[in-house]
Amino acid sequence: MAGSALAGGTGVLVTWIVARTLGAEEAGAFFAATAAFVLAGGLAKLGTHTGLVYWPARLRATGRSHLLGACLRTGIPPVAGFSLVLAGAMWLAAPEIARLTATESPHIAAGHTAGLRVLAVFLPLQALTDVLLTVTRGYRIMRPTVLLDRVLRSVLQLLAVSAAGVATLWVTASLPMFALAWAAPYLPVAILAGWAARRAYTGNRPAGPTAERAERRRLRRDFWIFTGPRAVAAVAQLALQRVDVLLVAALGGLAPAAIYAVAGRFVVLIQFANQGLSQSVQPRLAEALSTGDRQAANRLYQTATGWLVLVTWPINLLVIACAPYYLRIFGDDYAAGRPVVLVLAAAMLVATGCGMVDMVLAMAGRTSLNLGNVLAALAVMIGLDLLLIPRAGALGAAAGLACAVVVNNLLPLAQVYRSTGLHPFGTGTRAAALLSLGCFGLLPAVAGALTGLLPALAVAVPAYCAGAWLLRRELGLAAFARRSQLEES
Structure with a gap:
């Protein structure tokens, strides 16, 4: 949780530096480019950020630890290959993405294209970093995720973006320069994540018999049956968080996109807190559900939800109370985002009150239901965005996201209770x-x-x-x- 707070805080500071240094339109292009980068990275992971926690935990809980090596070999190489394919696709599609998201600002299209291509180079490193750190969490080791992703990457991003901001005192602000500063920390973090994953595996390698070919084949099949729906669901989940910025840029302009991104930046703090608790609870919950210990699973779910509410509800309520002051820190132009803050904060109160319900549903093995819920929420958001953004701009996008968040929490909440009897209250x-x-x-x-x-x-x-x-x-x-x-x- 401390690492998540640090990562969320540095993310807000990075947003402030970008908003204050670049003009509103260039800042909107930067936020649109990073949104495309995160979406492509989520697709590249193929859902393994869930599968590589669920299956190691399940294999250990059911006495099949000799299959752990086969499990890792099943999940990691496809991510490495697919991330390279997506990086190439993002590089080639960069001019078209820039044209679509900068329709009202053609004068910054060249810089937008260059920024997207800079990010495309680092896309495989981002995907591999997340997957390798997932491997360590599958062994119940949280320290590499906290130290490498939450602390090291976040601090390096803040320092690099700050240096880019200082450099603008002597040279003209450049979107590609900020994109490079933001993405470059993935290189050292990916190397260290690989070392941490190898250490976790070798330090916990079972001494029993090796896996037979039939067992490995069955594991690969079961792994991808479980993980496949999560791959699509993960991309849809990231789309819920990021595609609205792209839609505002395309339908409303880059300046409204910057206002929307800044006004909703506090949501990152909530997401990091949720992610930090989810990642800690995830392997234990998988083990409890694998062995049929519903009482322990319910206790984990309720305790973690209580902690999530304890940490995040004050943030939401403070943001509601302080919205006019909070937004002016980024610049006077961003004060227009106050209604966006109010709508999103109300939605996040509902979401955090349900706890990490989508993760609970996935750890119960209901990944197909999870996929359906996320796709339904994404359809709600995109439909409302297309209807409301041309009329209301950033506020229309906020309304679409808020409705999607409510759908994406209340649907799995009902399904979790009906299928497992678990609830967060x-x-x-x-x-x-x-x-x-x-x-x-x-x-x-x-x-x-x-x-x-x-x-x-x-x-x-x-x-x-x-x-x-x-x-x-x-x-x-x-x-x-x-x-x-x-x-x-």
């Missing part, structure tokens, strides 16, 4: 929600009208910390104390 979730609403919703609304926002927040923060301490048992925070005691002993 435990004591900890209720306590975290009420504490957040009281301290960062009700208190600023009432006291803020009388004394102003800053004095109200000066009371809300210590009240929230005190409430979390008093409710530590209900929130499951005692688990951290037990962990510390175990490490000391």
